[in-house]
Amino acid sequence: MTHLIILVAIILAALVLFIGGWIAVDVTGLLVLSALALTGLVSSTEALAGFSSSAVITVMGMFILTAGLTRTGVAYRLGQPIQRLAQNSEVIIIVALMAAAAILSALINTTTVAAIMLPTTMELARRSGRSPSRLLLPMALGCLLGGPFTGISTPSNILATEALASAGFPPFKLLDFTPITAALVVSGILFVILIGRRILPGSSKKKDVAYQGPLESSYQLTTHLFTLRIRHGSKLAGRTLIESRLGSALFLTVLGLKRRGELILAPRPQEKLQEGDTIIVHGHPNHLQYFNGHQHLCVEANHEMNEQMLQGLTMAETVIVKDSPFIGTTVAESRLRQKYRVHVLSLHTAQGEAVQNVRRRPFALGDRLLLQGEQQALEKLVADGLVAPLCCTPVNSIDQLVTEQTSLLPMRVPDGSIMVGRNLVESRLGNAFGLTVIGIFREKALLFMPSSEEIIQKDDLLILQGTKYDLEALVGLQALLIERPSPGLVAELESQQVTVTEVLLSPRTTLAGQTLANLLFRDHYGLSVLAIWRKGQAHRLHLQDMPLQFGDALLVYGQRQSLEAVARDPNFLVLDKEATQVPLMNKAPYAIAIMIAVLLSAILGYVHISIAALTGAALMVLFGCLTIDEAYRAIEWKVIFLVATMLPLGVAVQNTGAAELVTSHLIPMVGGLGPRWVVAVLFLVTVIGTQVIPTAPLVVLMSPIALSTAASLNISPHLLMMTVAIAASSSYASPLSHPAHLLIMSPGGYRFIDYIKIGVPLTLVIMAVAIWLLPILWPA
Incomplete structure (x- = not known):
C-alpha cells in the first residue's frame, strides 16, 4: 500500500508540473524517472530501459524518415491533393485532414501515418496562412481515431484477438472492428469541428484568422500584396512582364501569376501575359491607383489641338x-x-x-x-x-508629329486626380513609359514643351508623345482590375523552389553605398527585393535608388537556388539556412523506395516497426536523401527524452498492481447494473491507463481482467475484449499516450495542457458513443 501511495503522489506531482508548465516537459520526465528509481518502484534496469525501448527507437526513426521525405520533396507532393484545400474554410481543411489520416491509419501503422502527414500538414498550414497548432493536433487525432479500423491495424486489436483465441473463444475477424471504429471516427470529427476547434491553441473569435509569422508581422506583407487581373482585350496581353511596365511605372514587384487555376511563382521577366491572368504583386497601395482607371488620367479625342500644335512645333x-x-x-x-x-x-x-x-x-x-x-x-x-x-x-502636317517611332495621345487630368499638384517628373510618364509631354492645353492656351518642373493642374489636357507600344502600355495599365488577395496568399507564394526571406549585409560587405540599380541586383542574383529594413522601419519605395548601408536587411523573393548562390557571397548573410535548401528531387525515388520498404516490412511482420524505422533512417542517409547532420537536427530530442523517461511510469503501475486494484473494486460495484455499466467501468479504467502505459502492455494487463469479468458476470467476452481494444486506442488526452502526439508536439508548439483541453472531452465523447454502441454490435 505504501508503494501505491508513493506512485499516486508521483503521478499527481508530474501532472501538476506538466499542466503548470513551469518546468520543461523533458526535465519533468527526468524528475519522474529519478523519483521512481529512488523510491524503489522500479529497478535501475527498468528505469533506464526506456532509452532502448521500441517506442523511442520508432519515434527517432520516424523523425529522420520524415525529414528525408521532406528534403527530397516527396512529402510536398504527397500532400498536394490536400494542399489544394488551403483556401477553403478551416472546417473543410480539418475534416479533410482527419478523414485522410483516419483512412491511412487503417492501412498503415498510426505512427507512420503521423510521420507522413506531419510535413504535409505543416505545408498546408503555411499555405492557408494558419498556425500549425490549428491543424497538427486534429491530424494526430484523426490518426488515432482511425487506428483500430481492422484487426491488424493496431497492436491492441492484435493482442485482443490473440487473448480471445488463447482463452478458447472464436477470435475477432479482420473487419469486426470496422463498424465501431467508423462510428468513432465520425463522432471524433464532428466533435473537433463543432467544439474542439474552439479549444485549439491560436483560436480566435474571428473566423479563420491568418497566421502571421515573424516576417509577416515585421514587414506586413499582406497589406502590401494585391492581385491585378488582365481583362479580355487588354493591351497588356501578349506583352512580357518587363514590357507591361508594372515595375517601372508602379514600383510593383510581380511575385506570381495565376493562369487557368495554375500558380506560377517568381515568373521570369520574359513571361508573356495572357487574357484572364491574375498577377500577384507587392508594392505600395497608392501606386496601384496611380494609372489605374480613368479617375486620374482620361483619354480624350484630339479635337482642337491639331492646328495649334502645327503652328508651334x-x-x-x-x-x-x-x-x-x-x-x-x-x-x-x-x-x-x-x-x-x-x-x-x-x-x-x-x-x-x-x-x-x-x-x-x-x-x-x-x-x-x-x-x-x-x-x-x-x-x-x-x-x-x-x-x-x-x-x-x-511641321505642316499632324502626320509629321506622328512618325514611325512616335504617336500622340491626349489625356485629360480630371478633378481629384492624384496627378494634380505634381510636376511632370513626379508624374512618371517619362521615366515609366518613355512618353514625353510635348504640350499642355490649359484654359484654351497651349504650353509647348513644358519644363519637367511644370506643375500639373486639374482639367489640363496633356499631349503625350511616344511610341504606339508605350502609349498602349499606359492604356493597358488603366484597364487592370485591382482585387484584394486571399488571407493565405503570403503562404501560397512559397513552395519547394521559391521562398521569401531576409538577407543581411555582412560586416565585411563591399556594397555599402551602392544602390540595387548599380548592382543590377535582380539580373545578377535572380532575386526581387520587396523591402529594405533599416533602423526599425521597412522601406518599399525607390528601393533601386536607395544606397545600401551597414545593418540593412533585404526582404528578397525568388528561387531557392538563387538564394543558395547569395548565401555563398561574402557580402551577404542569409539567416534562414533552410530557405536556401533546394529539394533533392533526384533523390526522391530513393526516399519513396525506402519508405515503402519500411511500411511493407512492418505491415507484413518481417521485422518490428522500430527496427524497420531505424534501418530506413540509416538508408536515407546512406543514399543521400539527407546528410547525417540533417538527420541529427531532424530528431526532436526533447520528445525522445520525454518518452524514455516516462515509460518506467507504466512499469511502476504494473509492479504496484494499481490497475488490478482499481478494477477489482469498481467492477463488482456495477456488475448488477447491467452490461453497459461494466463496459463503462472497463472502458474508463483502460482509457486512464492508456495515458501513461503503452498500448501493448496495457492490453496484456487488462485482457485477463476482462475475460474473468465476462465469465463471472456471464457477459459476452467479445463485448468486453472489444471494449478493452477500443479503449486502449483512445489515447487522446496526453502527449505521452502515443508517439503520434509526440511527433507533433514541437512543430505545433503544444503544451501538456493543450492535449488535456481537447483530449479529455473527446475521450468522453468517444466513451459515450462506445458505451452506447458496443452492446448493440456485440450483445451481452
Whole structure:
C-alpha cells in the first residue's frame, strides 16, 4: 500500500508540473524517472530501459524518415491533393485532414501515418496562412481515431484477438472492428469541428484568422500584396512582364501569376501575359491607383489641338559638334528638356546606326539628333555652340508629329486626380513609359514643351508623345482590375523552389553605398527585393535608388537556388539556412523506395516497426536523401527524452498492481447494473491507463481482467475484449499516450495542457458513443 501511495503522489506531482508548465516537459520526465528509481518502484534496469525501448527507437526513426521525405520533396507532393484545400474554410481543411489520416491509419501503422502527414500538414498550414497548432493536433487525432479500423491495424486489436483465441473463444475477424471504429471516427470529427476547434491553441473569435509569422508581422506583407487581373482585350496581353511596365511605372514587384487555376511563382521577366491572368504583386497601395482607371488620367479625342500644335512645333536634325558640353552626358544629364525645352526624338551614331536606348546612352562626337521643339528654343542650341547648324522642318502636317517611332495621345487630368499638384517628373510618364509631354492645353492656351518642373493642374489636357507600344502600355495599365488577395496568399507564394526571406549585409560587405540599380541586383542574383529594413522601419519605395548601408536587411523573393548562390557571397548573410535548401528531387525515388520498404516490412511482420524505422533512417542517409547532420537536427530530442523517461511510469503501475486494484473494486460495484455499466467501468479504467502505459502492455494487463469479468458476470467476452481494444486506442488526452502526439508536439508548439483541453472531452465523447454502441454490435 505504501508503494501505491508513493506512485499516486508521483503521478499527481508530474501532472501538476506538466499542466503548470513551469518546468520543461523533458526535465519533468527526468524528475519522474529519478523519483521512481529512488523510491524503489522500479529497478535501475527498468528505469533506464526506456532509452532502448521500441517506442523511442520508432519515434527517432520516424523523425529522420520524415525529414528525408521532406528534403527530397516527396512529402510536398504527397500532400498536394490536400494542399489544394488551403483556401477553403478551416472546417473543410480539418475534416479533410482527419478523414485522410483516419483512412491511412487503417492501412498503415498510426505512427507512420503521423510521420507522413506531419510535413504535409505543416505545408498546408503555411499555405492557408494558419498556425500549425490549428491543424497538427486534429491530424494526430484523426490518426488515432482511425487506428483500430481492422484487426491488424493496431497492436491492441492484435493482442485482443490473440487473448480471445488463447482463452478458447472464436477470435475477432479482420473487419469486426470496422463498424465501431467508423462510428468513432465520425463522432471524433464532428466533435473537433463543432467544439474542439474552439479549444485549439491560436483560436480566435474571428473566423479563420491568418497566421502571421515573424516576417509577416515585421514587414506586413499582406497589406502590401494585391492581385491585378488582365481583362479580355487588354493591351497588356501578349506583352512580357518587363514590357507591361508594372515595375517601372508602379514600383510593383510581380511575385506570381495565376493562369487557368495554375500558380506560377517568381515568373521570369520574359513571361508573356495572357487574357484572364491574375498577377500577384507587392508594392505600395497608392501606386496601384496611380494609372489605374480613368479617375486620374482620361483619354480624350484630339479635337482642337491639331492646328495649334502645327503652328508651334518644329523638328530639326543636327549633329553633336566638337567641344560640345553634351559629349559624355545622357539626355537627362544634358538637361535639354529642362533648360531648352527641346525633346530628342531619335539618335543615330556618326556611322548611321540607330540608338535604341536614347535616354541612357551618352552623347558622342558626330551623333545625329532629331530634335523637336519651338523654333526659338532650337536656334538657342546653335547659338550656345552645343550643336551644328540646324536642318529645320516646320511641321505642316499632324502626320509629321506622328512618325514611325512616335504617336500622340491626349489625356485629360480630371478633378481629384492624384496627378494634380505634381510636376511632370513626379508624374512618371517619362521615366515609366518613355512618353514625353510635348504640350499642355490649359484654359484654351497651349504650353509647348513644358519644363519637367511644370506643375500639373486639374482639367489640363496633356499631349503625350511616344511610341504606339508605350502609349498602349499606359492604356493597358488603366484597364487592370485591382482585387484584394486571399488571407493565405503570403503562404501560397512559397513552395519547394521559391521562398521569401531576409538577407543581411555582412560586416565585411563591399556594397555599402551602392544602390540595387548599380548592382543590377535582380539580373545578377535572380532575386526581387520587396523591402529594405533599416533602423526599425521597412522601406518599399525607390528601393533601386536607395544606397545600401551597414545593418540593412533585404526582404528578397525568388528561387531557392538563387538564394543558395547569395548565401555563398561574402557580402551577404542569409539567416534562414533552410530557405536556401533546394529539394533533392533526384533523390526522391530513393526516399519513396525506402519508405515503402519500411511500411511493407512492418505491415507484413518481417521485422518490428522500430527496427524497420531505424534501418530506413540509416538508408536515407546512406543514399543521400539527407546528410547525417540533417538527420541529427531532424530528431526532436526533447520528445525522445520525454518518452524514455516516462515509460518506467507504466512499469511502476504494473509492479504496484494499481490497475488490478482499481478494477477489482469498481467492477463488482456495477456488475448488477447491467452490461453497459461494466463496459463503462472497463472502458474508463483502460482509457486512464492508456495515458501513461503503452498500448501493448496495457492490453496484456487488462485482457485477463476482462475475460474473468465476462465469465463471472456471464457477459459476452467479445463485448468486453472489444471494449478493452477500443479503449486502449483512445489515447487522446496526453502527449505521452502515443508517439503520434509526440511527433507533433514541437512543430505545433503544444503544451501538456493543450492535449488535456481537447483530449479529455473527446475521450468522453468517444466513451459515450462506445458505451452506447458496443452492446448493440456485440450483445451481452
